[in-house]
Amino acid sequence: MAKKILITGAGGFIGGFIVEEALRRGYETWAAVRKTTNREFLQDSRIHFIELDFTDGQALKAALQQAIAESGGKWHYVVHNLGATKAANYIDFERINYGYMRLLVDTLKAIDAVPEVFLLMSSLSVMGEGDDKTYRPFKITDDPVPNTRYGMSKAKAETYLKMVTDFPYTIFRCTGVYGPHERDYFLMMKSIARGFDFSVGFRRQMLTFIYVKDLATAVMQALEAGPKYRPYFISEPQGYTQKEFRKIVCKELNKKFVLPITCPIWLVQMVCVFCTIYTKFTGKATTLNVDKFRILKQRNWLCDTSETQRDLGFTPKYSLQSGIEEAIAWYKEAGWL
Numbered sequence: 001m002a003k004k005i006l007i008t009g010a011g012g013f014i015g016g017f018i019v020e021e022a023l024r025r026g027y028e029t030w031a032a033v034r035k036t037t038n039r040e041f042l043q044d045s046r047i048h049f050i051e052l053d054f055t056d057g058q059a060l061k062a063a064l065q066q067a068i069a070e071s072g073g074k075w076h077y078v079v080h081n082l083g084a085t086k087a088a089n090y091i092d093f094e095r096i097n098y099g100y101m102r103l104l105v106d107t108l109k110a111i112d113a114v115p116e117v118f119l120l121m122s123s124l125s126v127m128g129e130g131d132d133k134t135y136r137p138f139k140i141t142d143d144p145v146p147n148t149r150y151g152m153s154k155a156k157a158e159t160y161l162k163m164v165t166d167f168p169y170t171i172f173r174c175t176g177v178y179g180p181h182e183r184d185y186f187l188m189m190k191s192i193a194r195g196f197d198f199s200v201g202f203r204r205q206m207l208t209f210i211y212v213k214d215l216a217t218a219v220m221q222a223l224e225a226g227p228k229y230r231p232y233f234i235s236e237p238q239g240y241t242q243k244e245f246r247k248i249v250c251k252e253l254n255k256k257f258v259l260p261i262t263c264p265i266w267l268v269q270m271v272c273v274f275c276t277i278y279t280k281f282t283g284k285a286t287t288l289n290v291d292k293f294r295i296l297k298q299r300n301w302l303c304d305t306s307e308t309q310r311d312l313g314f315t316p317k318y319s320l321q322s323g324i325e326e327a328i329a330w331y332k333e334a335g336w337l
Helices: 015-026 057-071 091-111 149-163 186-193 212-225 243-252 265-282 290-297 305-313 320-333
Strands: 004-008 026-035 048-051 077-080 116-123 169-174 177-178 197-202 209-211 232-235 261-262
Touching: 004 015, 004 057, 015 026, 015 212, 026 057, 048 057, 057 091, 077 212, 077 243, 091 116, 116 149, 116 212, 149 169, 169 212, 177 197, 177 212, 177 265, 177 320, 186 197, 186 232, 186 243, 197 243, 209 212, 209 320, 212 232, 212 305, 232 305, 243 320, 261 265, 265 290
Parallel strands: 004 026, 004 077, 026 048, 077 116, 116 169, 169 232, 177 209, 197 261
Antiparallel strands: none
16 A cells, blocks of 8 residues: 655645655655645646645644545655745744644644654755855754744744654755756846856855755655654755856856856845835835845855765765756756746
């Protein structure tokens, strides 16, 4: 009998690939979505959909109970991939990234549906500002010191999960995730395709990445390894500069010349402050804001993944070179580039 898996945030970029990998491995796969979720990349007929309303605790409980009753039992694995990466204010970050997770955990316990493993998709942003003098990688033993509202909301979710008794879990602190369907890194590639590459600050910045298919593989390996009751960094083991990223993209696009434009930190900060003020007056979240500025100015995103390799047996299959090659091929085929 196939094991059952529930994936929240299934309609998002990462969620869709986790669903795809779960199906490939033969799991009975449940995709948690909203009524308004775009299901463009959730077309496989084997997917079991469940609509979960995290703004209504009773409705959430009823939906979970009904699905369990109709399918003949609880989920063996739950991947909580639902989250907000941008919001108009901290309350929204806390409500979604912490509150929704807490509600799901509490509800699963209340209806006696605790899974064998609950995997929380967190973020490298919980660690705060990296060492930008020696460029020492973050270690999993380092204490999180989040310096953004987004990072604080993720750290709060992690802390709550660690406090829950009799609830088996593993936490993923993911670095920058890229690949087909993704839009933020795609905008960088699109800019390079047009002949411009924008970066922030003149000091060296070390970036880390994980290809979305590698991330989906890591999720499955972590679930199958059993609960670890601890966090893991999910990243390629090496870092890259903006120049190295640009050179790889240029090669795949056959772009001979690209003008690199470095924006001074102070200018980026001014733009982010303006966008934050705009958000306060309009209530509309923008990509750039004061929170995002702290992320953009950070010089060191390196992290030590040795424990991830040791405990989960996970080593990324894709380098940045091979991942970008596959992503750009998809963007071209889909007409994005």
